[in-house]
Amino acid sequence: MKEFGHFIGGDQVQGTSGRFGDVFNPATGEVQAKVAFASRAEVRKAVEAALKALPGWAATNPQRRARVMFNFKALVEKNMDQLAHLLSSEHGKVLADSRGDVQRGIEVIEFACGIPHLMKGEYTEGAGPGIDIYSMRQPLGVVAGITPFNFPAMIPMWMFGVAIACGNTFVCKPSEKDPSVPMRLAELMMEAGAPAGVLNVVNGDKEAVDAILEDPDIQAVSFVGSSAVAEYVYSRGTAHGKRVQAMGGAKNHAIIMPDADLDQVTNELIGAGYGSAGERCMAISVAVPVTDKLADALVERLKPRVESLKVSTPTDPEAAYGPMVTAAHRQKVLDYIDLGVKEGAELVVDGRGFKMQGYENGFYLGGSLFDRVTPEMKTYQDEIFGPVLQIARADDFDEAIALPSTHQYGNGVAIFTRDGDAAREFASKVKVGMVGVNIPIPVPLAYHTFGGWKRSAFADVNVHGPEGVRFYTRIKTVTQRWPKGGVREHPDFVIPTMK
DSSP: OEEEOEEETTEEEOOOSSOEEEEEETTTTEEEEEEEOOOHHHHHHHHHHHHHHHHHHHHSOHHHHHHHHHHHHHHHHHTHHHHHHHHHHHHOOOHHHHHHHHHHHHHHHHHHTTHHHHTOOOEEEEEETTEEEEEEEEEOSEEEEEOOSSOTTHHHHHHHHHHHHTTOEEEEEOOTTSOHHHHHHHHHHHHTTOOTTSEEEOOOSHHHHHHHHHOTTEEEEEEESOHHHHHHHHHHHHHTTOEEEEEOOOOEEEEEOTTSOHHHHHHHHHHHHHGGGGOOTTOEEEEEEBSHHHHHHHHHHHHHHHHTOOBOOTTOTTOSBOOOSOHHHHHHHHHHHHHHHHHTOEEEEOOTTOOOTTOTTSOOOOOEEEESOOTTSHHHHSOOOSSEEEEOOBSSHHHHHHHHHHSSEESEEEEEOSOHHHHHHHHHHOOOSEEEESOSSOOOOTTSOBOOEETTEEOSSOBSHHHHHHHTEEEEEEEEEOOOSOOOSSOOOSOOOOO
8 A cells, every 4th residue: 555754855764753744536435545643753853954955945046946847847747647536536626627626736836937127126326425225035944834624735826836936945734635646746847957955745644744834944934724723823833933823714605696697607606516526625615696686596406507517536527527535525515514404595406415426435416506595694603614505585686795794704705796896896895805706616716816805814915926925025124335435423312314
């Protein structure tokens, strides 16, 4: 059986802690590999490897660092099929979705290839008599990322792509559920020309996380995961003097106005609600049709589409989605469906009884659809993170906008309408970090920035884009004067001004 260790100092190394976790094949339910859980000492070895590589990498000029990123991009593209198959075999995503996972990561690498421009500072000549002022962006040092199971390619590249391009060295702690892709990406980074120690991967659990949060040589931590853990990472990391960006959970709403094209809306909700088995922080999990008449018409369209969703193996090109990542996560979603019934929501489509013929032990779950969900229900308040779409009816625009605005999460939201004035008002007023207008999953492109509000993000600076460059660098400002000769007769005890 395959055994994953860690990637430290440019090489794969065996784990030495004696602790391991299971890596499952979600399609069959079988254990396909073991992954070593790093001890604090092993995390420290990764940090020391990053520290050793830091002076040389930070001193490498931005253009040469960009060349490494260009090489890395080409290698990831060349190995796309291998990465997608590895990803699907451990996560359960269909192959097309796995390729999308890798591609969205590549797009951040493309952005990072522009680092020579992005790192430029500012300059003012003659700010005062004979005085010039300029600023420079410098890397922080050793930084770390803690990444989730649902995007094992994209989110690590979101983090280390920008961080490494800026001149930092990186320690990645990926999810223990699907470790293959982050390990392979580290190999490709070395092949691209990055020095040993620039990118390290330590697999593990809470012990590894705590070691990262408490290590005095790690300057910043980026995290994506559940809100409870995000809050823990933020509080623990900042208490140890680190910069932290910690992205948490979501409950993304789609507001459907009476003038929307219902055929378009139905297609968008099916894809955004059930793609990747709903295991996306940007999945649409709540549809909010405005008026009962519209809600009835929407349910009428959605019901047969959900019932006919093809759930199959990750390699089936016709599958809408594949199995869930683990049996434990599947059971968690099942428990939420049970709870929704108890709370009084109307279960229009029940996916609990789905079994995949020939794969009865796989972690499959059919699509479920709830109607008449209300804000006091726990299934509405919590992130279910599975193939479950809820419908919460609203009487008017104001009630519809209040639902996502008052929810504890504020990651993404969408509105479907033909009315530009309504869309503009919605985008301005809704209290959510990322907004889509007739777009169900409003994940910004790499040269913008990703981040939610409220309990969806514990951070002052968002992920990737210009915000990512700001997060992984610090500003140094230089005020300089070159006297023509002579020494002042008397010292000046007054604060300098431009008066």
